[in-house]
Structures are given as structure tokens and as C-alpha cells.
Amino acid sequence: MPFLFAALFHLLWHAHQVTASSPVNSTHRSQQAYSHSLLANGVARTPPMGWNSWNHFHCDIDEKTIKSTADAIVSTGLARLGYKYVNLDDCWAEGERDNVGNLRAKASTFPSGIKALADYVHSKGLKLGIYADAGKRTCSNKMPGSLGHEYQDAKNFAEWGVDYLKYDNCYNDGSKPQTRYAAMSRALRNAGRLILFSLCEWGQEDPAKWASSYGHSWRTTGDINDTWASITSIADSNNIWGRYAGPGRWNDPDMLEVGNGGMNIEEYRSHFSIWALMKAPLLIGCDVRSASKETLTILGNKEVIDVNQDSLGVQGRKIRSNGGLEVWAGPLSGKRVVVVFWNRSQARAIISVKWREIGLSPSTLVAVRDLWKHSFVSMNKRYRMGAYVAGHACKMYIMIPVRG
Ligand SMILES: *[C@@H]1O[C@H](CO)[C@@H](O)[C@H](O)[C@H]1NC(C)=O
Numbered sequence: 205m206p207f208l209f210a211a212l213f214h215l216l217w218h219a220h221q222v223t224a225s226s227p228v229n230s231t232h233r234s235q236q237a238y239s240h241s242l243l244a245n246g247v248a249r250t251p252p253m254g255w256n257s258w259n260h261f262h263c264d265i266d267e268k269t270i271k272s273t274a275d276a277i278v279s280t281g282l283a284r285l286g287y288k289y290v291n292l293d294d295c296w297a298e299g300e301r302d303n304v305g306n307l308r309a310k311a312s313t314f315p316s317g318i319k320a321l322a323d324y325v326h327s328k329g330l331k332l333g334i335y336a337d338a339g340k341r342t343c344s345n346k347m348p349g350s351l352g353h354e355y356q357d358a359k360n361f362a363e364w365g366v367d368y369l370k371y372d373n374c375y376n377d378g379s380k381p382q383t384r385y386a387a388m389s390r391a392l393r394n395a396g397r398l399i400l401f402s403l404c405e406w407g408q409e410d411p412a413k414w415a416s417s418y419g420h421s422w423r424t425t426g427d428i429n430d431t432w433a434s435i436t437s438i439a440d441s442n443n444i445w446g447r448y449a450g451p452g453r454w455n456d457p458d459m460l461e462v463g464n465g466g467m468n469i470e471e472y473r474s475h476f477s478i479w480a481l482m483k484a485p486l487l488i489g490c491d492v493r494s495a496s497k498e499t500l501t502i503l504g505n506k507e508v509i510d511v512n513q514d515s516l517g518v519q520g521r522k523i524r525s526n527g528g529l530e531v532w533a534g535p536l537s538g539k540r541v542v543v544v545f546w547n548r549s550q551a552r553a554i555i556s557v558k559w560r561e562i563g564l565s566p567s568t569l570v571a572v573r574d575l576w577k578h579s580f581v582s583m584n585k586r587y588r589m590g591a592y593v594a595g596h597a598c599k600m601y602i603m604i605p606v607r608g
């Protein structure tokens with residue numbers, strides 16, 4: 205069995221490189237050229253990092269909350285670790301457009317307007333994200349959608365100094381998302397400002413296959429929630445699309461729930477580790493202003509963040525699952541390999557991996573770094589390693605070839 209997995213894993217990595225570098229027909233080639241032009245602007249070369257209001261606040265947002273969150277992202281040190289986007293989700297605008305058809309900030313909650321908010325966020329060295337919808341209304345049904353208003357809205361976002369757009373899919377007209385998301389993509393590229401475009405059509409039309417022509421990330425699943433059932437099923441759904449991810453084009457398994465209270469520390473650590481390994485956008489979804497020390501320790505683990513932000517940009521995948529004892533792995537720059545042992549079951553056994561399963565030759569001498577213990581593992585075997593993993597917990601390592 206290990207031989208089979210090893211062969212398969214090698215094949216998948218190889219296939220990834222082949223598809224990434226040698227387009228097979230002209231349709232494919234023009235899509236590649238298009239996505240290269242999105243990449244050429246340097247946006248999202250590594251997975252986006254930041255914060256979004258939805259998972260914790262839902263519609264209950266106002267400019268004070270957003271500004272004090274920006275302050276907290278800086279004062280907690282999260283900004284220094286790369287969390288730079290401060291993203292508004294649904295409910296920032298009035299229920300109707302103004303008399304010339306512009307979206308306007310909700311006067312009761314954002315009295316200073318979005319431009320002033322962007323200026324504030326920028327003054328902190330951060331970036332501002334906003335939310336809109338490829339239909340007639342947003343999902344809350346509390347503000348207008350952008351369908352038919354793409355150019356006008358994109359122009360306003362650019363003028364306000366917005367840096368990121370999450371584009372949802374509610375109340376649409378039943379037409380193909382490809383058309384509706386392409387329209388906003390064109391509008392953004394004509395708006396005169398670099399804006400990261402995050403497609404949120406919930407994975408319905410296999411966006412991994414087409415969305416890199418239009419934006420920098422795309423949701424692969426329905427909404428996350430703060431439960432173990434949600435993160436395990438979303439991880440598996442997102443895993444399927446691994447080979448489509450790369451610099452400038454990321455699968456998005458939705459925003460983080462770490463710190464929202466529905467899971468224990470081990471479960472949140474697993475959630476964060478697997479999202480990092482899958483090269484998911486790392487968008488914090490809790491109230492950073494009151495985040496516990498434990499929450500900040502998880503979100504602030506620089507060694508795990510470095511895996512997510514690795515320059516190679518290859519999404520790690522599940523390489524083995526045996527009664528809920530799972531091994532996930534993927535290549536990193538410098539011929540290093542990241543490995544996560546994830547215990548999703550009640551079964552008692554040691555999780556282990558052999559070098560050949562993760563693309564390393566058995567004779568390779570490897571230094572093993574434990575990213576949660578922040579220490580090197582002392583090795584008694586050269587060609588494999590194993591560890592006990594507590595319930596719903598994970599271990600995360602980087603294998604660093606030193607010789608062989
Ligand atoms: C060409 O590539 C496109 C995009 O990847 C794909 O949809 C299409 O099926 C391919 N056509 C042929 C003839 O292979």
C-alpha cells in the first residue's frame with residue numbers, strides 16, 4: 205500500500221507541475237494568459253490574510269467596531285504576521301441605492317462613509333475589503349446586489365480606496381455564475397485600482413475550473429460554521445480541487461472560526477493547521493479585540509503561517525486516511541515537505557508516515573520540525589516517523605532534507 209500512495213503522490217505533484225506549465229490547447233492558453241495578467245499585478249501571490257466581520261458579527265457591524273478591530277489587529281501583533289485585510293461583509297450599505305444608483309454606506313452605522321474608513325485602515329498600514337453580491341440583493345436581503353451595476357459599484361469601491369472585494373451569489377437571476385462574475389472582474393480591472401477579487405459562488409459550478417480567469421480566490425463549498433462537522437467536511441470538499449491552486453489563484457474553504465467558541469483548542473488547532481496546509485486564505489473570523497491568549501497563540505503561530513505563505517504555493521492534500529487517522533502533506537520551497545497527522549476518529553493507533561509516501565527518498569536524512577511545539581523532533585528511524593495524536597488533534601511538521 206505505501207508504495208501505491210507514494211507513486212500516486214509523486215504522480216499528482218508531477219501532474220500539477222505539467223498542467224501548470226504546459227497548456228494543452230488555445231482556450232486553455234488564453235485562460236492562462238488571462239490569469240497571468242491577474243497575477244502580474246502581484247495581488248494574492250500568496251494566500252490572502254486578514255479578518256472578516258461575518259463569522260462573529262453577522263450583520264451587527266458599524267465603523268467603531270471595524271476601526272477598533274483594525275487597532276486590535278495591529279496591537280496584538282497579528283498585522284506584523286501578515287494579517288492585513290480588514291474586510292466588511294454583508295450589511296454595510298443602505299437598503300436602497302441613491303437617486304443616481306450608487307450604493308451608499310448605511311448612515312446609522314457608517315456615518316463617516318467608506319472612504320473615511322479606508323483612510324483609517326490604511327493609516328494603520330492595513331487594507332480594506334468590502335462585500336457585494338452578483339445578484340439583485342445581498343444574502344441578508346438588507347442591501348442591493350451589484351448585478352447590472354458592476355461598473356458603477358467597482359468605480360465607487362476604487363474611489364473609496366477599497367483593496368478587496370468578496371462577491372457573493374444570493375438573489376441571482378439564475379444565469380451562469382461565469383457570466384456574472386466575469387462582469388465584475390472586468391469592472392474591477394477597469395476601475396483604476398488594484399482590488400483583490402474573491403469569488404463566493406459556494407463551489408456550485410466547480411469554480412476551480414474557471415475562476416482563476418476572473419479572480420484571485422474562489423469558495424469551494426457552502427458556508428463554514430463553528431463545528432467539528434463543518435471543518436472536517438469542508439476540508440474534504442476543498443481537498444478535491446488542490447491541483448487548481450497556485451500563486452494568484454486559491455481555493456477558498458471559507459473564513460476561520462478559530463476563537464468563536466464552538467470548538468475546543470485542539471479542534472481549532474486542527475482547523476488552522478489544515479487551512480494553512482491547504483493554502484487557504486487565512487481570514488480571521490472572531491472578535492480580535494477580545495480574543496483569548498489561546499486564540500492568539502493559534503492564529504499567531506508564525507511557523508504555521510509560513511507554511512501557508514510559502515513561495516511555492518502548492519496546496520497540500522490528504523494522502524492517506526485509515527479509520528479517521530489521516531496524513532495530509534504537500535511540498536514547500538527548498539525541497540521541504542509539510543506533514544499533518546490528523547486524528548479524526550476514536551480508533552487508537554499511532555499515526556506515521558514513510559518518507560517515500562511524501563516524495564522523499566528513504567535514504568534522505570531529514571530534520572523534522574514540530575510547528576506547534578516549536579522544536580526539532582529527535583529521530584530514531586531515518587525513513588519514517590510516527591506520533592501519538594490526541595482526540596480531534598493534529599501534529600504538524602516540516603521535513604527538511606539535510607543530506608541524501
Ligand atoms: C481546452 O481547454 C479548456 C480549458 O481548460 C477546456 O475546457 C477544453 O475542454 C479544452 N479543449 C480541448 C479540445 O481539449
Ligand SMILES: *[C@@H]1O[C@H](CO)[C@@H](O)[C@H](O)[C@H]1NC(C)=O
Binds near residue numbers: 429
Ligand atoms: C454546520 O455544518 C455542518 C456540516 O456541513 C452541517 O451538517 C450543520 O447542519 C451546520 N450547522 C449549522 C448550525 O448550520
Ligand SMILES: *[C@@H]1O[C@H](CO)[C@@H](O)[C@H](O)[C@H]1NC(C)=O
Binds near residue numbers: 554595
Ligand atoms: C484519537 O482520538 C481518540 C479520541 O477521539 C483517542 O481515543 C485516540 O487514542 C486517538 N488516537 C491516537 C492515535 O492517539
